[in-house]
Amino acid sequence: MAMVLVIAAALWFIGHVTRAPYSARFLMIGLLYVAVLAMQIALPDGHPLREATGGSAGEWFVIGLLGVLIWVYSKGLKAIKARVRPENAAKTTDRTKTSASELERNARHIVLREIGGPGQKRLKEARVLVIGAGGLGAPALQYLAAAGVGTIGVIDDDVVENSNLQRQVIHTDARIGMPKVFSAEQAMVAQNPFVTVRPYHRRLTADIAEDLFSDYDMILDGSDNAETRYLVNDVAVKLGLPLVSAALSQWEGQISVFDPSRGAPCYRCIFPEPAAAGLAPSCAEGGVFGPLPGVMGAMMAVEAMKLLADAGDPLLGRMLIYDALYSETRVIGIKRLKDCPMCRAVT
Numbered sequence: 001m002a003m004v005l006v007i008a009a010a011l012w013f014i015g016h017v018t019r020a021p022y023s024a025r026f027l028m029i030g031l032l033y034v035a036v037l038a039m040q041i042a043l044p045d046g047h048p049l050r051e052a053t054g055g056s057a058g059e060w061f062v063i064g065l066l067g068v069l070i071w072v073y074s075k076g077l078k079a080i081k082a083r084v085r086p087e088n089a090a091k092t093t094d095r096t097k098t099s100a101s102e103l104e105r106n107a108r109h110i111v112l113r114e115i116g117g118p119g120q121k122r123l124k125e126a127r128v129l130v131i132g133a134g135g136l137g138a139p140a141l142q143y144l145a146a147a148g149v150g151t152i153g154v155i156d157d158d159v160v161e162n163s164n165l166q167r168q169v170i171h172t173d174a175r176i177g178m179p180k181v182f183s184a185e186q187a188m189v190a191q192n193p194f195v196t197v198r199p200y201h202r203r204l205t206a207d208i209a210e211d212l213f214s215d216y217d218m219i220l221d222g223s224d225n226a227e228t229r230y231l232v233n234d235v236a237v238k239l240g241l242p243l244v245s246a247a248l249s250q251w252e253g254q255i256s257v258f259d260p261s262r263g264a265p266c267y268r269c270i271f272p273e274p275a276a277a278g279l280a281p282s283c284a285e286g287g288v289f290g291p292l293p294g295v296m297g298a299m300m301a302v303e304a305m306k307l308l309a310d311a312g313d314p315l316l317g318r319m320l321i322y323d324a325l326y327s328e329t330r331v332i333g334i335k336r337l338k339d340c341p342m343c344r345a346v347t
Helices: 001-015 022-042 046-050 059-082 086-091 098-105 116-125 138-147 162-168 180-192 206-213 226-239 291-309
Strands: 128-129 153-156 196-200 218-221 245-250 253-258 318-323 328-333
Touching: 001 022, 001 059, 022 059, 086 328, 098 328, 116 291, 138 153, 138 180, 138 206, 138 291, 180 196, 206 226, 218 226, 218 291, 226 245, 226 253, 245 291
Parallel strands: 128 153, 128 218, 153 196, 218 245
Antiparallel strands: 245 253, 253 318, 318 328
């Protein structure tokens, strides 16, 4: 049998050297198999040729059966792959590589001098966590996904309600009652099947925050309560993660990038204590102009992508305030608090 295997290997090598197609190489080996099987059947027991080629036809029948099974399996697998629709095939590609479709999708970024191919590659390799899938989170998530940020996490314990749809544009009427994180996931993957979305349908609490944040490169805070904002800030500072944070109030929005590791203040430096009760009404209590969360959420995505792609001048040490009612925008300087209990140890 060893002699037959050597001959088969020699035939394959000759086919490789002569650049013969695979079908021709398999045909040569198949003819060799038929010749050996014929000798095993036709020649009497003990014949030298029969002994040199294994001595038993049964072994060759088993080898032939295994070969047929492998051939049938490969043909079946090929037929199944041929039935995969192109848009589904794109989802199963290696995310460490960039397909032609992705290059075309992100062409407008790549031609920007400040981003280019290297910047887009950094976006693809980035992992960003968004706190909240509501008014601020909705547009931020959509633009992060559309821009090709590779891995996007979103945590929220709420479900889509009818009253959300006036401003939370990532959700639809058909998804009322669905957890917001899963509704957002559907919209993001529909927008860009090349991104990985990690939905966490639960409330952010102190016992999970550090483990969750440590798996990401950047945090975007679109939460709507002071307790969560301070928790997000404290954990981000502890882990040395940049925090893009925005807030809304009726007609006005504000946004900044908090990152003491880059010399910027943290959230506690600017707001050492929560606002007194009644001074910062929620959207349900005070109302909110529908497009305003879209403006501020898109700005959050802008600042996040600038940081990730190392482009431009992010809002580090500055806070942008936008007044939608009077169409005014102003930027104020903000500094670290020397005795800030959270970031004073950060150099």
